[in-house]
Amino acid sequence: MRADSTMETFRYADPAEVYVANGIKGRRNNMAYRRFETAAKAIRFIVEDLPSSRRVGTVMEVNERRHYHQEIRALYDSEAFPLPKQGDDVEDAA
Numbered sequence: 001m002r003a004d005s006t007m008e009t010f011r012y013a014d015p016a017e018v019y020v021a022n023g024i025k026g027r028r029n030n031m032a033y034r035r036f037e038t039a040a041k042a043i044r045f046i047v048e049d050l051p052s053s054r055r056v057g058t059v060m061e062v063n064e065r066r067h068y069h070q071e072i073r074a075l076y077d078s079e080a081f082p083l084p085k086q087g088d089d090v091e092d093a094a
Contacts, residue, residue, distance in 0.1 A: 010075060012082050014062050016042035020050065021057030039075075040083050047076045048086045 016039040020032045036042035039062045046058055060067045067075070075081065 010039070010080075011063070012040035012043075012075075012080070013038050015039070017061045018042050018046065019059045019061070020046075020054055022054075040081065043072055043076050043081070044083050044085070046072050 016036045018034045018036065020034070022030050022032050034042075034045075036045065039060070042060055042062075046055060046060065050058065055072075056069050058069060058072070060072055076085070
């Protein structure tokens, strides 16, 4: 399924589960798990709060469908994204 067709049917208000690679190889459980009340909050966390080195291995699951890095970024960049983004409404301090 293409990312643009996913965005047409994607429901940002649905709950989401996020699995983040912890970056430590050789450990038995190398994924951190986090649940979000909405997919929009999960997407914002992934894009704005995770270091770029950890985003690539991150998986978001919404309604039993997995979304990977490029699709998550496309959902964040979509005009349909319902939350304020980092940098929105922020004025330069200088």
